Amino acid sequence: MIFAFDFLKVGPFYWNKRNMKENKIAIFNPAQVGRAGEDIALQIEAAIVDGKIAPGRRLPSERELQSQFHTGRGVIREALGALKQKGLIEIRKGAKGGAFVKQIEMRHVSESLALFLKQRAINPYYLIEVRESVDRTITTLAIARGADEEKEQLVAGAQRLLEELQKPEPDMVSVFEMDRDLNLLFAQMTQNPVFEWIMRAMQSGLGSHDHALYTNPEYRERTAANWLNTATGIAEGEPLRALSVIGYHYVMLRNCLESESDSPQELAGEFPEAKTQNNRF
Amino acid sequence: MIFAFDFLKVGPFYWNKRNMKENKIAIFNPAQVGRAGEDIALQIEAAIVDGKIAPGRRLPSERELQSQFHTGRGVIREALGALKQKGLIEIRKGAKGGAFVKQIEMRHVSESLALFLKQRAINPYYLIEVRESVDRTITTLAIARGADEEKEQLVAGAQRLLEELQKPEPDMVSVFEMDRDLNLLFAQMTQNPVFEWIMRAMQSGLGSHDHALYTNPEYRERTAANWLNTATGIAEGEPLRALSVIGYHYVMLRNCLESESDSPQELAGEFPEAKTQNNRF
DNA sequence: ACTGTGTAATGGTACTACCAATATCGGAAT
DNA sequence: ATTCCGATATTGGTAGTACCATTACACAGT
Incomplete structure (x- = not known):
């Protein structure tokens, strides 16, 4: 039986370990013994990212695979599990199931980033600074490249957001959702x-952090009005x-964040003095 | 024996599957049967990111774990493998070995991103645009916040880079390394x-892509001289x-990229017209 | 005090058996 | 002829066992 997976080469050091012990003829490359699973994962990963297996295709x-690599099924499962974790493959059960190559989703990358940020407990001021700089670039590009239709959508969306927030009891869930959609549309207009x-x-x-502005009644309406101003500024092609x-x-x-950190909540600030090595890697 | 890990709760649906079949008394929550491994991984992950297990601590x-979760060791290994893949734990062999909680390294995030970009075969012009905008922000911040000492280092580094590139046969490996270090120092000066x-x-x-400028002899020296100009501009506090x-x-x-894509190599361009859905997610 | 060796703990691999989910196909019922 | 249902084969998921490889550590010998 011939496979489309002959690129999955088998090193001479994966032959049954028990046999390895019997014929003690020196195996010169016990390289990474104790890491067979990782090795296999790397081989398959390389095959995938090099495009040797197209997305949608099915692995054996x-x-x-177990017999191709001359190893135990556990090792194969471990390798596949790692690839699944990386978002490179998707595993389906049942007949005609198996591991299918898929396109990595942005979700994986942002989840990875979010995990990192969460574990490091990054000072929000650092993030805000980055966010602001990105926003400024996006603004310029959106004005230059955004389609007229998109600009109208942006204004209309900001209008709806403002209306929702002017209600006595705005629905926060949909507010957050509208804010997110506006931001994404905004970014989309850059054509990048x-x-x-x-x-x-x-x-x-x-x-x-960004939601603080909406939950705080003092800033709520001003923030939405500001969004609308941004949108019209963009729609009218007024970058400055x-x-x-x-x-x-x-x-x-x-x-807003500063005033909230004055509350009994935890202290978040200390940005300007943060010249120490805290929160650095 | 009492653990520090009593938060690793065991749902009633993980009791030996074989038993499950014997006493057919309805188990109402077969939730996620066939996903026990993921469930366990999630439980442990939650414990870690919530800070219930400090970095450096050792898991059982x-x-x-196998007996705590009433499951097979394979499942545990799968769960730990996933966490290892995410960079949340590190696994050591031997006596006193085991799974140790560790801080997520930036490497994991950037590898994840690099994998994503590679699989999507992103048009380099998109990346360059982003890079340029980030560079501009960093420049401003570096001037405002960089320590004098750092500014001197930056100039000295750029000087060395230029000298290396003026040699008849510059050592490319160290050139790339110097460029990388300069960029990192540059970013570090933002204090963010x-x-x-x-x-x-x-x-x-x-x-x-960035290396193209150094490998191409036509641009090599000008690029390095330009770096030096940037560095002195920053050191002298001249943002514009x-x-x-x-x-x-x-x-x-x-x-440079354009001229190289005119060569028999693949065509990389088409940026300004790229209004289609290509390369979008 | 130093060195080497045994030993226990622990992850890594192999193998087997069975369960659970799914697709496919054939036959029965309509 | 069409539809539905059930048997069957394929494949991932879980359990369990046995053994190997690596490591830390204590203990004995020097």
Whole structure:
């Protein structure tokens, strides 16, 4: 039986360990003994990222791989598990099941980033600074490249957001959702997918801070009005006005976070003095 | 024996499957049968990211976890493998070995990103645009916040880079290394760790394009001289000059890539017209 | 005090058996 | 002829056992 997977080469050191012991003829390359699983994962990963297996294609079943690599099924499962974790493959059960190559989703990258940010407990001021700088670039590009239709959508969306927040009891869930969609549309207008990814990643890693402006009644309406100003600035092709307005957004965000950290909650601040090695890697 | 890991709760549905079949008394929550491994991984992950297990601490041995979760060791290994893949734990062999909680390294995030970019075969022009915008922000911040000592280092590093590239046969490996170090120092001067991480991530995902300027003899020296100009601009606190010079860097980079794509190599361009859905997610 | 060796703990691998989910196909019922 | 149902084969998921390889550590011998 011939496979499309002859590129999955088998090193001479994966032959049954028990046999290895019997014929003690020196095996010169016990390289990475104790890491067979990782090795296999790397081989398959290389095959995938080099495009030797197209997305959607199916890898051999675990039992077939087992015999191809002359190893136990557990090792194969471990390797496949690692690839699944990386988002490179998807595993389906049942007949005609198996491991299918898939495109990595942005979600994996942003989850990885969010995990990192969470574990490091990054000072929000650092994130906000980055966010602001990205926002400014996006603004310029969105004005230059955004389609008229997109610009109208942006204004309409900001309008809806403002209306929702002017209600006595706004529905926060949909407010957050509208904010997120606006930001994504905003990024999309740059015509550069990388900015969309960055925006998504930041939202999963930073979202909670950004929501402070909406939950705080003092800032709520001003923030939405500001969004509308940004949108119209962009729609009318006024970069400097849009940038000023964005600046105001971040002034409010910083003030808002500061005032909240004065509350009995934890202290988040200390940004300007943070010249120490804290939070550095 | 009492553990520090009583938070690793065991659902009633993980009792030996064989028993499950014998006493057919309805188990109402077969939830996620066939996903026990993932469930366990999630439980442990939650414990880690919530800080219930401090970095450096050791998880119980696989065999102990096995009996705590009433499952097979394979499942435990699978769960631990997933966590290891995420960079949450590190596994050591031998006596006193086991799974140790560790801090997620930036490497994991950037590798994940690099994998994503590679699989998507992103048009380099998109990446360069992002890179340029980040560089501009970093420049401003570096001037404002960089220590005098760092500024001197930057100039000295750029000087060394230029000298190396003026040799008849520059050592490319060390050139790339110097360029990377300069960029990192540059980012470090912002006093904002997030910019350092972004810089690292971009270098692992974009590095190859950036190197074109050094491998191409036509641009080699001009690029290094330009770096030196940037560094002195920063050291002397001249943001506008530094920004102009950085602009020139990207003009050269784009020209360089364009001229190389005219060669028999693959065509990389088509940026301005790329309004289609290609390369979008 | 030093060195080497045994020993226990622990992850890594192999193998087997069985369970659970799924697709496919054939036959029965309509 | 069409539809439905059930048998069957394929394949991932789990359990369990046995053994190997590596490491830390204590203990004995020098």
